[in-house]
Amino acid sequence: xSPSYADHPGAFWPIVFRxxxxxxxxxxxxxxxxxxxxxxxxxxxxxxxxxxxxNGIICGxxxxxMLPLARSLSIPIRLAALIAxxxxxxxxxxxxxxxxRHETIGIAFMILSILFYSRSIKLSPKSPxxxxxxxxxxxxxxxxxxxxxxxxxxxxxxxxxxxxIYLKNKDSQNKANK
Numbered sequence: 001x002s003p004s005y006a007d008h009p010g011a012f013w014p015i016v017f018r019x020x021x022x023x024x025x026x027x028x029x030x031x032x033x034x035x036x037x038x039x040x041x042x043x044x045x046x047x048x049x050x051x052x053x054x055n056g057i058i059c060g061x062x063x064x065x066m067l068p069l070a071r072s073l074s075i076p077i078r079l080a081a082l083i084a085x086x087x088x089x090x091x092x093x094x095x096x097x098x099x100x101r102h103e104t105i106g107i108a109f110m111i112l113s114i115l116f117y118s119r120s121i122k123l124s125p126k127s128p129x130x131x132x133x134x135x136x137x138x139x140x141x142x143x144x145x146x147x148x149x150x151x152x153x154x155x156x157x158x159x160x161x162x163x164x165i166y167l168k169n170k171d172s173q174n175k176a177n178k
Contacts, residue, residue: 010101010102010105010106010147010148010149011102011146011147012102012105012106012143012146012147012148013051013100013101013102013105016051016054017047017051020047020050020051020054021033021039021043021047023050024043024046024047024050030042030043030046031043032046032047048100051100052100055096055097055099055100055101055104056097058096058104058105058108059093059096059097059104060088060097061108062087062093062096062104062105062107062108062111063084063087063088063090063093064084064088065108065111065112065115066080066083066084066087066088066111067080067081067083067084068115069111069114069115069161070083070084072114072115072118072165073161073164073165073168074164074168092104102147102148103148103150103151105147105148106144106145106147106148106150106151107144107151107154109140109141109143109144109147109151110140110141110144110151110154110158112136112140113137113138113140113141113144113158114137114158114161114162114165116133116134116136116137116140117133117134117137117162117165118165118169119133120133120134120137121165121166121169122169141158
């Protein structure tokens, strides 16, 4: 499935739309595609409704993910909760809920990448979960770029967050070894 439009490509939603069409086809009571494989007007409306529901869940999850992200950066719990609350009421999230767009999912994947990275460096090198979390971090970063390539403009703060988490973990390991 090609990106949705050439100047701001985003691949997540075209792929999800294709999957959603297949899911909607399971309901034989309503025709989603015609005999030529074209989506019907009713199918389009059902696809829009399903995608809006999925998008609302993604937007809510993205706002929620700000809490564990802030905590992984050693931000006190009350301030972290305030950051998550402000994020949830930000115009970016509120507009994202009403419009199916690629930006929010790109940010969600970036946040997940940081959280997987944070988890991976806390685990023992002998733990198989360490490598799972490291791979999930890399996959999430790739998914962020694939979902919305402009997400990579946020790589400098992403990189700084990862460095901060690494240094915090190294400092706590040094204190534990003393």
